Amino acid sequence: MSLNTTISIATSGLRATQSAISTTSNNIANADVAGYTRKTAVQTTVVSSGIGVGVDVSDIRAEVNEALERQVNSALGKSAKATVVSDYLTRLTDALGSTSSDTDSLADALDGVFDALQTLAISPDDESAANSVVSSLQTAINAINGTSDTIQSLRQSADGDIGDAVTDLNASLKRLADLNDQVVQASAHGQSTADLRDQQMQELGTISGLVETSYFFDAQGRVQVYGPGGVQLVGSEATTVSFSTASNVDSSTLYGSGLSGVTVNGKDITSAIGSGKIGGLLKLRDDTLVDRQAELDSLASTLADALNEAHNAGIALPPPNTLTGTANVAAGDAFSATGTLRVAVMDGDGTTQSMADLDLSAYSTVGDLATALDAVSGVSASIDADGHLVVSTEDSSLGIGLAQLSGGVGSDAESVSGYFALNDLLTVDQSGNLALRADIASDPSKLALGSLTTDAGATVGDVGVTAGDASVATALSNALTDDQGFAAVGGLGARSRSLSEYAADFISLAATTASNASDDADLQSQTADDLSASLASKTGVNIDEETAQLSILETSYQANARIISVIQELYDALLQMVGQ
Numbered sequence: 001m002s003l004n005t006t007i008s009i010a011t012s013g014l015r016a017t018q019s020a021i022s023t024t025s026n027n028i029a030n031a032d033v034a035g036y037t038r039k040t041a042v043q044t045t046v047v048s049s050g051i052g053v054g055v056d057v058s059d060i061r062a063e064v065n066e067a068l069e070r071q072v073n074s075a076l077g078k079s080a081k082a083t084v085v086s087d088y089l090t091r092l093t094d095a096l097g098s099t100s101s102d103t104d105s106l107a108d109a110l111d112g113v114f115d116a117l118q119t120l121a122i123s124p125d126d127e128s129a130a131n132s133v134v135s136s137l138q139t140a141i142n143a144i145n146g147t148s149d150t151i152q153s154l155r156q157s158a159d160g161d162i163g164d165a166v167t168d169l170n171a172s173l174k175r176l177a178d179l180n181d182q183v184v185q186a187s188a189h190g191q192s193t194a195d196l197r198d199q200q201m202q203e204l205g206t207i208s209g210l211v212e213t214s215y216f217f218d219a220q221g222r223v224q225v226y227g228p229g230g231v232q233l234v235g236s237e238a239t240t241v242s243f244s245t246a247s248n249v250d251s252s253t254l255y256g257s258g259l260s261g262v263t264v265n266g267k268d269i270t271s272a273i274g275s276g277k278i279g280g281l282l283k284l285r286d287d288t289l290v291d292r293q294a295e296l297d298s299l300a301s302t303l304a305d306a307l308n309e310a311h312n313a314g315i316a317l318p319p320p321n322t323l324t325g326t327a328n329v330a331a332g333d334a335f336s337a338t339g340t341l342r343v344a345v346m347d348g349d350g351t352t353q354s355m356a357d358l359d360l361s362a363y364s365t366v367g368d369l370a371t372a373l374d375a376v377s378g379v380s381a382s383i384d385a386d387g388h389l390v391v392s393t394e395d396s397s398l399g400i401g402l403a404q405l406s407g408g409v410g411s412d413a414e415s416v417s418g419y420f421a422l423n424d425l426l427t428v429d430q431s432g433n434l435a436l437r438a439d440i441a442s443d444p445s446k447l448a449l450g451s452l453t454t455d456a457g458a459t460v461g462d463v464g465v466t467a468g469d470a471s472v473a474t475a476l477s478n479a480l481t482d483d484q485g486f487a488a489v490g491g492l493g494a495r496s497r498s499l500s501e502y503a504a505d506f507i508s509l510a511a512t513t514a515s516n517a518s519d520d521a522d523l524q525s526q527t528a529d530d531l532s533a534s535l536a537s538k539t540g541v542n543i544d545e546e547t548a549q550l551s552i553l554e555t556s557y558q559a560n561a562r563i564i565s566v567i568q569e570l571y572d573a574l575l576q577m578v579g580q
Helices: 003-029 066-096 106-122 127-188 194-210 276-312 366-374 416-420 438-442 471-481 499-539 543-579
Strands: 039-048 051-062 214-217 223-226 232-234 322-324 340-346 352-359 379-383 389-393 399-404 426-428 434-436 484-486 495-497
Touching (some): 003 039, 051 194, 066 127, 066 276, 106 499, 127 194, 127 276, 127 434, 194 276, 276 434, 276 471, 276 484, 352 366, 389 399, 399 416, 484 499
Antiparallel strands (some): 214 223, 322 389, 340 399, 379 389, 426 434, 484 495
């Protein structure tokens, strides 16, 4: 082997060692950079005519553990989902309060109504007691409506966050597609793609944190990414994921009915998304928070039904001049009832001016009943333009009262007053919120606390309703404490509970769900951290190992340099010999 060949071999060794030193130096510099993997200069023997003639660096290779990388990405998606669910449910429970906290809860508000009604039942003529009932009712209504507003606000926030997450997803998909192009170009020019692969994996981690993925690297180094439902998100280029945020969200706004789904090339993949931040937000918007609203609606409707049933059996003193129903009816609607309805016209003191007992089985339509009511002396009855039954006295100085003596309307034997909602205490306003009847809210004396006499021998001139009668006030308080039948809804099974107990169940379920979500978020986060740490330990940079490797490379560099120096000395000696 000639001296020229030897010096060429040593020179190639210097170049290879220089490349390895540069790679090691880069490893040390990037040791604390997230997602950076340890790089190795791959050296290959150069062979000519079957004889080794030096060394070359054929590639800069990254440490890779594909199985662990996939586990990390899957864990990132689960952690992101669990974290966003926990954050939202914590916000909900913070707004709800707790049955054991110092702040008032829904259950506390309902208990406050019961206490006020009990006081009023003892002292029905006490104006301050009536005011207290109205105030406590308004507090309870505000608590229910406020909770509903909170739930819908969270749903709207989740919907907006989905839009932001989809925007982030599209940006990441585009960056990954650009990286794929850079990898192909680098490979075509014989350049290392190790650092580009790190960046590809970083983007895959970002994407996996938003939505679950599957992926593989093709022969050219492109990463092909597939999302929920098998849709391709990244191939030769990035696919655009579509989503439209809602301008307003209320309890009637649902997925498919006012709320957008997530689509790819026109295909709706919403139901297929089970992981990532987007998966968690969809679960909140379309399932978890919808369940909480359904449970709250069950509480609100049962509260309204129970109090309205009791209030419709009552009459205020002085009696109201007009009773206007809120149930929508038409004159031709079928009417099926049994028993007897008492109708009385009274003065301001409750003394009967006229009275009639109507046989309800004699009327087959709503119009028939209205006609019969209108025929009672001193009474005017009709169905107004809004489709509501209106019963009033012909003399505006007198008042009207109804009493269900027996039977009732329909299979539930509901009172006529209750069926037409002539004397409801709670109503639903135009925004769908529970509301205290406006005239009672402004004048608590219009609370119906007593009831029209059901005495079979009652006649004109008798007292129709007695001052100090608290029978309906007692019935209202009993409505709050008596067990009510609640159907299974949301996460609450069918049960028989008082209203305040059901409210406590609602709050307890929300708190338990939030606590479980927090525990799951902690677990998934720890799992993701542990897997990421394991991946870093296997593919990341160890400063001690790199320092040791640097010493080896230093020795190798010095050895190759020494060979070149020796060859130079031999050349000098040869030249001297030739010169002599």
